[in-house]
Amino acid sequence: MNFKLSKLLLITLLLGSFVFGAGKITGGSMHEIPNWFKASFLDMAEDTEEAAEENRHVMLFLDLDGCPYCTRMLKESFINDGPTKSYIQNNFDVININVKGSREIAWSEDETYTEKELAQKLNVPYSPTVIILDSEQNIVVRLNGYRNPAKFKQILEYAHNKHYNNMKLTEYLEKVKTKTVYTLQDNPMFKDINDLSPIKTPLAIIFEDGGCFNCEDFHNTILKNKEVKNAFSKFTVVRLNATSDKTIVTPEGHSVSVKDWIKEINLDYRPGMLLYNEGKLISTKDALLYSFHFKELLLYVANSEYKTYPTYLDYLRVKQDELLKQGVDINLAK
Structure with missing residues (x-):
């Protein structure tokens, strides 16, 4: 059986600093969602249509309180000023989804889920996960886990410029000229x-x-x-x-x-x-x-x-x- 590590990012195990028996868990980190994320009514058909009208994509940022990987990615790519944050704000409508949350999401005309149920439907038992949707609500990019801001920006460019119509993400990343770091x-x-x-x-x-x-x-x-x-x-x-x-x-x-x-x-x-x-x-x-x-x-x-x-x-x-x-x-x- 092949279990992608990305399926391993451990939602129930990233919950802050708790004491269990004699040992304790530390390193969990609480975080706030940026106030510029879209205040969505959580109707995905409506959100993708609105984004397409502005030549934008919907980005779902699925996270969990206490997740250190989420905190790091949010800080580096969504909170700190820089080219990645600017690129996201200019080209994406970002919607936060808590993978253990209870808000209702209209995924389609016939399908409504809580945040937790949607995470299960999308096979997201870990965080963070980034999902980018096209105008037809197809998943065109899925990132399992943290990405460095520079690499993340390359992936965002792949999505915004709709290279997914012509090639896989791995093929695109090979073609993109990256300086040796x-x-x-x-x-x-x-x-x-x-x-x-x-x-x-x-x-x-x-x-x-x-x-x-x-x-x-x-x-x-x-x-x-x-x-x-x-x-x-x-x-x-x-x-x-x-x-x-x-x-x-x-x-x-x-x-x-x-x-x-x-x-x-x-x-x-x-x-x-x-x-x-x-x-x-x-x-x-x-x-x-x-x-x-x-x-x-x-x-x-x-x-x-x-x-x-x-x-x-x-x-x-x-x-x-x-x-x-x-x-x-x-x-x-x-």
């Missing part, structure tokens, strides 16, 4: 392996490129975290340059260049990661994760917890409760 860093755990098909033990494939805004921080924080390093020790770890023409053999036995493989799997986030066990893709990391969530994702795959728990979220609820009862403090935002 990151030089790929080595790590002792990285193995230089071109044929991945014989590996049946836990396998982590990390994708980076020179346009990765989050990769340096990934190396300097996540990969230096002791618990993350211990979890990675259970894996064969391969790092690939997402823009490379190098031919590899995938774990499924498919011979392909790295950059073409990225298009096939439609992975736009960097550093993205595929996690395999027993030769099968178990999880796709396609959004930002802080150390605790990252470490537990690795253990979910490496320890074959997916055989007991259908989703990472099911596993994480149990694991988190165990840690708290043991007196372990959990920081969600480090």
Whole structure:
């Protein structure tokens, strides 16, 4: 089973600072929605029609109180003055939806849902999720999890200029000229392996490129975290340059260049990661994760917890409760 990491952004686990047993959860962050978001009557047909008349798109920002990933993305791209915020204000009607909320939303003439029900319909058990709709209310962009402001702006340009009519987002991002902001860093755990098909033990494939805004921080924080390093020790770890023409053999036995493989799997986030066990893709990391969530994702795959728990979220609820009862403090935002 392939559970996209984006489905893992942990709604019920991002709720501020609570005490459970002897341990406590910290790092949850409350946030306010910008006052320039659209004061919508939550009639999506009406909202998309109004936006189209002004050559704009409707953007749904699905979030949850206490979510540190939501707080960071709101601050960087919607609150702080800069080119991304300006581009959003000029071209998008942004509507906030609380994934646990109770407001009623007219999704269509025949369908009305609460915010929580709509999140379930759209398969959004995590936050933040950004969904962009065209004039016919089709979902033309869906982002699972946090995005850096510069990368987010490129994605917004893809939507506003309607490139979705001609190409996938991953194809567009490859065509967009991006200045080099990151030089790929080595790590002792990285193995230089071109044929991945014989590996049946836990396998982590990390994708980076020179346009990765989050990769340096990934190396300097996540990969230096002791618990993350211990979890990675259970894996064969391969790092690939997402823009490379190098031919590899995938774990499924498919011979392909790295950059073409990225298009096939439609992975736009960097550093993205595929996690395999027993030769099968178990999880796709396609959004930002802080150390605790990252470490537990690795253990979910490496320890074959997916055989007991259908989703990472099911596993994480149990694991988190165990840690708290043991007196372990959990920081969600480090």
